[in-house]
Amino acid sequence: MTSSPRQEPAALLPEDPLAALDRRQRIAACILVMPGIGADGLPDAATAAAVRAGVGALHSIVGMPASAAARYHAEVRRIAAEAGVPAPLIAGNLEAGIGYSLGRTGTDLPYPRGVGVAADPELAYRTALLAGREARAVGFEWTLSPTIDVLTTDQDPILGVRAFGVDAATTAELGAAQVRGFRDGGVVSTAKHFPGHGDSAVDSHLGLPVIDRDLETHEQVHLRPFVAAIAAGVQTIMVAHVVLPALGVDEPASLSATVNRVWLREQLGFEGVIITDSLRMAAVSARWSSAESTVLALASGADVANVKCEASELPQLIEAVAAAVDDGRVDPAELDRSVLRLFRLRAEIASFGAQLPAPDELDTALRWDDPDRAATVDVAGPLSALDGLTVVGDSEFAGRLTAAAAARGLDVGHVAEPATAATLERLADAAAGTLLPVIVPSIALSDEDRAQIAEVVAASVSPQVAAVVVNGVMAAASLAADDAAVIVAPAVDAFGICTEATVDAVLDRLLSAGGGTSR
Known part of the structure; x- marks a missing residue:
């Protein structure tokens, strides 16, 4: 398995990255929203305003061919440059390639379960490498994958084919291979859904999973793939909306300081970016408003509140976090550390070198002709x-x-x-x-x-x-x-x-x- 040389991201950072950002821009940098599309196929007014405000990340646009997506993303970056703010990170789900977000465009790839059936780390690497190259070609920088939950119940209602569906050791090996493949393809990856969602019989899009998991199973099964992903250099980790009362987590893990600061930072030594699962999911949104959950996420140690709301809602989210900074619920020093982690993430992306196709070559649905396709x-x-x-x-x-x-x-x-x-x-x-x-x-x-x-x-x-x-x-x-x-x-x-x-x-x-x- 090959890996491209790694440059030192710190060399690409400004001398004082925070100096040019005011408090509202630092808060905005820690929020992910959904982009909107205008009649001209470019960012609508609300999205352009969010970019000018310094929003940290945009989730994927949908329903457009690759060349149109590339044009859209280029315009996002032009707006940011004109406003003198860091361009938002362009994120998306590459569960089965760029077509998973954009529609029938680019190469349809197998779901992780297909890779799990083949149980071949080289195949896992190749699929991620191709997905990364095509994603970066159209302007994506950040994939919210791989899914490395270990499925231990056949009553799982949501992961299904999005998980490898194999034992912890094989999941760890395949997930680490995909982390390397995405990186060599030009995008940063996200190991999800920490600390494991594979033993849940509740879809967190619809309700809050309360999981009865003992410490040995937690450490030997569900954490094992995340340990491997961190060792492979995964840059971001997504935290799930699951409750683990036997392990002392009585709120959603995504909003838990124990999970973010103790489990991830202290125990696993993760130094990258922590992002919540989507805060619009019912596991969270049924109890808290977008503004409340954004505050809770950042207060608990998440670097990115994955609000996934419309871009027009950004100003009220910024105001809510600013009020929480004023009354002591959110530590401004921790907020600054999150912004610096995101600067380092941008610098690492800028250091990536990958051979990329032209966007218009990806406008049609392409056939995945891997020699091991039948094994999936x-x-x-x-x-x-x-x-x-x-x-x-x-x-x-x-x-x-x-x-x-x-x-x-x-x-x-x-x-x-x-x-x-x-x-x-x-x-x-x-x-x-x-x-x-x-x-x-x-x-x-x-x-x-x-x-x-x-x-x-x-x-x-x-x-x-x-x-x-x-x-x-x-x-x-x-x-x-x-x-x-x-x-x-x-x-x-x-x-x-x-x-x-x-x-x-x-x-x-x-x-x-x-x-x-x-x-």
């Missing part, structure tokens, strides 16, 4: 050779499989209705060629989901069914039956975003069984 889906049982293909399923995943098969020259049809045993029986009687049922169950598998999958697998003990394709993180062997093949494909996340990389990996495995053509 899990297969159990004998795959049938293809004699024509009829995809059965009413999900976007099923539709994308159909389109990708047609693009490879297969004789393919699509029955856009739920894949059930009755549907398969009807289609088999109609001699519809080789059938490919596709099931996208809920992230946390319900008893109904399991029963449906088992029923479809039982009905697939026939050469006329190529395999049963199931989206998820479970082991394929746990679903397969005698003479019925299952492909578990981590293609769709909890937000419904489907990656083409996994669509192609499924077809790779089917075609490797013989039959059909590919071009």
